[in-house]
Amino acid sequence: MIDLSRRADEIAPGLLGAVIRRGPVAVRLTEVEAYLGADDPASHAYRGERGRAAVMFGAPGTIYVYVSYGIHRAGNIVCSPAGQASAVLMRAGELVAGADIARERRGLAPDRPDTLLAKGPGNLGRALGLDLLDNGQPLGGPGDLFELTEPGPGPGGILVGPRIGITRAVDAPLRFWLADEPTVSARRRGEPWRG
């Protein structure tokens, strides 16, 4: 099992290539972002252990689901020891199981490629079937709702750049993605500067 008791920025790159499974649908992560605690103004946990951010202060390996722009369900994997807050936002991935279910949930046209199924946090959330009721659920084993499996060797390198869609701490290099992966969401602001 992957050690999630360190801070999210140390763990996030290592989660690339790992497979997150929720029920019958599984996604191989190709793009993630790290959100820290008190030191990160862009993090929900910046203002302390209150509201929904309380989940981020829980045990490492907990799932944190929040509503983005009223329509998206974005999923995070809580990191750091209990009492400290940080999390890895799952931004994009490749369907490795249950692609047919994901396609139905997305309502994706038959002529559109599978690479679009989990591209972007909102789309990944829909593909996995994330629900607010999943908030606070733990990562478990094969018999549980959620499961996280070890990453396989990635042929391409890991790229790093600024996070997307935020208004504070916009320059922090906390977005990580795999090179040459068609499932990674659009670059948008900035370009990778380390790999």
Next chain:
DNA sequence: CATAGGATTATCT
């Protein structure tokens, strides 16, 4: 006053 949940507009493709 704090929290929970649904929604819009600016930015990027």
Next chain:
DNA sequence: GATAATCCTATGC
């Protein structure tokens, strides 16, 4: 045209 760690409002404490 599609997407997004923001923003606003309703409800409960």
